[in-house]
Amino acid sequence: SLPVLSELFLSFLLLDNYAEKHDLLDGIIELIKVRKIGFYSQRNIEGIAITIKEIDSRISPLDAQIIACAVENNASLVTLDKKLIENVKLEKEFGVRILHPKNLL
Secondary structure, X not given: OHHHHHXXXXXXXXXXXXXXXXXXXXXXXXXXXXXXXXXOOOOOOHHHHHHHHHXXXXXXXXXXXXXXXXXXXXXXXXXXXXXXXXXXXHHHHHOOOEEOHHHHO
């Protein structure tokens, strides 16, 4: 989703070392190719994001948008965020899987 891409781009911008930037982009491009990841732009996630915040107030506004995009697009969410990984309440409410990247290997 576009919120995920913006989060990745922010991580890229925060790197000072050119080699690290290059490695990050190479890793992302390889992941997209190997996993055949598609791109998605949200349509109407406001209500879903509000419900997410009501279910778990620890979720940041950006994370609520990212989860809402996964819900709207019937996609699994892969994250390193410990608040989100296997969040049973959110998974049960929306029928979405929230996984750690190691679950993809």
